[in-house]
Amino acid sequence: MQHTARLSDENLRRIEELKKRYPHPQAVVLEALWMWQGEHGWISEDGMRYIAQLLGIPDHHVFGVVSFYTMFNRKPVGKHKIEVCTNVSCMLRNSERILRHIEERLNIKAGETTPDQRFTLVEAECLGSCGTAPVMQIGDRYYQNLDPESVDAVLKELP
Amino acid sequence: MESLLLPQIPDVHRIDIYEAHGGYAMLRAALSKTPDEVTAEVKRSNLRGRGGACFPTGLKWTFMPKDSSKPKYLCINGDESEPGTFKDREIFERNPHLLIEGAVIACYAMGVTTAYLYVRGEYKYWIDLVQKAVDDAYARGYIGTNILGSGFSTDVYIHRGAGAYICGEESALMNSLEGQRGYPRVKPPFPAQNGLWGCPTTINNVETIANVPIILRLGAEAYAKIGAPKHPGPILVGVSGHVNKPGVYEMPTGVPLVDIINIYAGGVPGNKPIKAVIPGGSSTMILRGDALEGVCMDAESLKAAGSSVGTAGLIVMDVDTDLVKVLQRITRFYRHESCGQCTPCREGTGWMEKILTRFCNDDATQADLELLLDVADNIEGNTICALGDAAAWPVQSMIKRFPEEFEKHIQEPAAT
Ligand SMILES: Cc1cc2nc3c(=O)[nH]c(=O)nc-3n(C[C@H](O)[C@H](O)[C@H](O)COP(=O)(O)O)c2cc1C
Ligand code: SF4
Ligand code: FES
Numbered sequence: 001m002q003h004t005a006r007l008s009d010e011n012l013r014r015i016e017e018l019k020k021r022y023p024h025p026q027a028v029v030l031e032a033l034w035m036w037q038g039e040h041g042w043i044s045e046d047g048m049r050y051i052a053q054l055l056g057i058p059d060h061h062v063f064g065v066v067s068f069y070t071m072f073n074r075k076p077v078g079k080h081k082i083e084v085c086t087n088v089s090c091m092l093r094n095s096e097r098i099l100r101h102i103e104e105r106l107n108i109k110a111g112e113t114t115p116d117q118r119f120t121l122v123e124a125e126c127l128g129s130c131g132t133a134p135v136m137q138i139g140d141r142y143y144q145n146l147d148p149e150s151v152d153a154v155l156k157e158l159p
Numbered sequence: 160m161e162s163l164l165l166p167q168i169p170d171v172h173r174i175d176i177y178e179a180h181g182g183y184a185m186l187r188a189a190l191s192k193t194p195d196e197v198t199a200e201v202k203r204s205n206l207r208g209r210g211g212a213c214f215p216t217g218l219k220w221t222f223m224p225k226d227s228s229k230p231k232y233l234c235i236n237g238d239e240s241e242p243g244t245f246k247d248r249e250i251f252e253r254n255p256h257l258l259i260e261g262a263v264i265a266c267y268a269m270g271v272t273t274a275y276l277y278v279r280g281e282y283k284y285w286i287d288l289v290q291k292a293v294d295d296a297y298a299r300g301y302i303g304t305n306i307l308g309s310g311f312s313t314d315v316y317i318h319r320g321a322g323a324y325i326c327g328e329e330s331a332l333m334n335s336l337e338g339q340r341g342y343p344r345v346k347p348p349f350p351a352q353n354g355l356w357g358c359p360t361t362i363n364n365v366e367t368i369a370n371v372p373i374i375l376r377l378g379a380e381a382y383a384k385i386g387a388p389k390h391p392g393p394i395l396v397g398v399s400g401h402v403n404k405p406g407v408y409e410m411p412t413g414v415p416l417v418d419i420i421n422i423y424a425g426g427v428p429g430n431k432p433i434k435a436v437i438p439g440g441s442s443t444m445i446l447r448g449d450a451l452e453g454v455c456m457d458a459e460s461l462k463a464a465g466s467s468v469g470t471a472g473l474i475v476m477d478v479d480t481d482l483v484k485v486l487q488r489i490t491r492f493y494r495h496e497s498c499g500q501c502t503p504c505r506e507g508t509g510w511m512e513k514i515l516t517r518f519c520n521d522d523a524t525q526a527d528l529e530l531l532l533d534v535a536d537n538i539e540g541n542t543i544c545a546l547g548d549a550a551a552w553p554v555q556s557m558i559k560r561f562p563e564e565f566e567k568h569i570q571e572p573a574a575t
Contacts, residue, residue, distance in 0.1 A: 028338065087441075088243065091484075093399075126243070128279065129248070131407060142284065
């Protein structure tokens, strides 16, 4: 089957390298999905089929994997996905205020994307950063010890 | 106590600095012993796993078959997703070479030729830091083929997860590594017989492995004298919630919880009384703030107090905390993270969340409280993996130790 979107040559080379680390190519599936999401922002069904073919595993297997892990986006998200931890340690340090503040600033509710596709806001489970609560993650970056002022500064800085 | 896991050496995360302070000398020393001697040393140290269950590490290593026609594997568990837990990240950031040195020593002791470090997907920044350290260790011959001319070879690979608490459970971790959904496996068979790709496998926590070079450096006997006799060694305690100085603190096991809170973590803001603490991450049983006297951060003491060490993630809650709201949030987490294989866990966590939401809305009855306990009791012990228990324990302990917190939210049934 022909795919309209594909992985970059560099990532394809990298996948070949990674395959050598495991007795079965299937073990590379998470990393391949990370690459896809990195290049395309979210993982389409077409992308899943492409990766299945690349690794020689059934399509439905890749579908199952993608739906199991919360960090894979199964539909398009805003340019910046903001994940605010509301689990217990953050809750004790008023993460709710942070979440409400961002909702107000972006004029969306948690779970929604701004009409200009710039921001998606979601609630996150514990990010493993409870000592610097409240915390949010945007892309690969953590923003810690948040208060409304520092949140505003972060939002302003984002490209 | 001198800091052993997170020493106060500037830039010790860099390989030059690590080496200059004796780093990788213990790998060299280990390679001059037999693998059995190394395992025996770890056994004599009485090191117990830092991943939650406090299982004796040396003993676990001896479960690995000596003669195996199949390859053997080590999985280092850096999934670190238990709410209240943020200690392994500190090792990734501040002392990754200690972890790598420990990993290679562990591989040598068990005859493992491939180790995978499984790290939660959110920790991308820290994965990159550790990857740099791994690359440097390869370049200096501490990992790879014929390590330091010993004839022993092993690889260390980092494997990134993608957001699923359950993948910290050891059998789910192996499935995830194999590229499957992270479903826990029914045990037996145990990983030492039938683990990754059906091969003998040991799973150890990041902090557990980081203790290994320390044991060799101090000697097992001296190590065993640190802290609590039955659960010795340095331990990383993460303190969060209502304290002035939250963070990760290294200390010997056996420090009284009140000292951890007041001395290490600077006490409670406004000097408010403590209503409750969760001693070791969200799945451990909650303790009353007025019953902390004499309770220490070690397996025996916390067991006697009716809880456990877990991941040593101490969550402190002051007198103004609404514990039912806390419990609702914790339960929501377990409902979200349940993999759904077992009916009691899948249905029970959802049910408990619903009941607790009624309490939060002041819309609950006395019968709800009984129902809540009943659901929790029916989850405990009836599931494939310990996530079910982890969801039940906070509920059971909260009802037992804080009945008044629920009473506050109960609506008196209207007289008809
Ligand atoms: C639901 C669940 C989640 C777990 N998460 C982790 C984790 O994130 N990190 C960890 O080291 N152990 C975790 N464990 C414990 C592991 O199953 C295993 O016991 C541990 O990694 C063994 O290492 P140790 O012997 O060095 O403690 C979890 C267990 C359960 C039931
Ligand atoms: S106890 Fe829960 S998380 Fe564990 S296997 Fe059963 S359903 Fe899955
Ligand atoms: S509870 Fe928010 S980072 Fe752990």
